[in-house]
Amino acid sequence: xxxxxxxxxxxxxxxxxxxxxxxxxxxxxxxxxxxxxxxxxxxxxxxxxxxxxxxxxxxxxxxxxxxxxxxxxxxxxxxxxxxxxxxxxxxxxxxxxxxxxxxxxxxxxxxxxxxxxxxxxxxxxxxxxxxxxxxxxxxxxxxxxxxxxxxxxx
Numbered sequence: 001x002x003x004x005x006x007x008x009x010x011x012x013x014x015x016x017x018x019x020x021x022x023x024x025x026x027x028x029x030x031x032x033x034x035x036x037x038x039x040x041x042x043x044x045x046x047x048x049x050x051x052x053x054x055x056x057x058x059x060x061x062x063x064x065x066x067x068x069x070x071x072x073x074x075x076x077x078x079x080x081x082x083x084x085x086x087x088x089x090x091x092x093x094x095x096x097x098x099x100x101x102x103x104x105x106x107x108x109x110x111x112x113x114x115x116x117x118x119x120x121x122x123x124x125x126x127x128x129x130x131x132x133x134x135x136x137x138x139x140x141x142x143x144x145x146x147x148x149x150x151x152x153x154x
Contacts, residue, residue: 017057018139019115021127029127033057033138034118040103040136043112047072050112058099061140065098103136 019038021029036057044051047070054067071091084095107113107124109131114123128134 015140015142017061018141019117020137020139021115021122021124022135022137023128023132028134029122030139031117031122032141037118039116040105041112041114041116042108043110044070044072045108045110048110052116055100057138061138063100063103063136063138065096065100067096068094101137105134105136107132107134 017033017036019031019033020027038055038057040053040055042051043049049070049072052067052069053065054069055063055065058064069091086093086095107128107130111123111125113125114121115136124132124134
């Protein structure tokens with residue numbers, strides 16, 4: 001059993017994914033993902049309703065926007081998507097397949113802008129100032145590389 005565990009930990013093909021948030025080239029937040037999914041959430045500036053952009057991490061570390069969810073339909077909210085558009089439990093749902101290496105955004109002045117993980121949430125206003133440009137990407141890390149960390153922010 002110990003040999004099997006040792007082989008697993010030392011296998012160079014075993015990776016974990018680390019989500020990284022940078023501001024002007026400086027890492028301001030990073031977290032080991034517990035699974036391969038996360039959501040970027042924000043309150044739409046016109047509709048004043050929650051928008052959820054659902055991402056999954058691909059084996060190469062890229063991020064795929066696979067779904068967008070929102071509860072009101074109005075200015076700036078799309079109604080067509082390559083994978084379909086539906087109403088589920090009172091919310092509009094767009095099915096997508098859009099791949100990103102990096103996501104660049106600005107911190108909203110409206111509360112409720114952040115990243116939701118399976119085990120918690122980080123609000124951008126807690127790590128940066130309103131209107132700061134942020135870049136989000138995923139780093140693949142061998143399971144035994146670097147020091148272990150769960151979450152880091154200054």
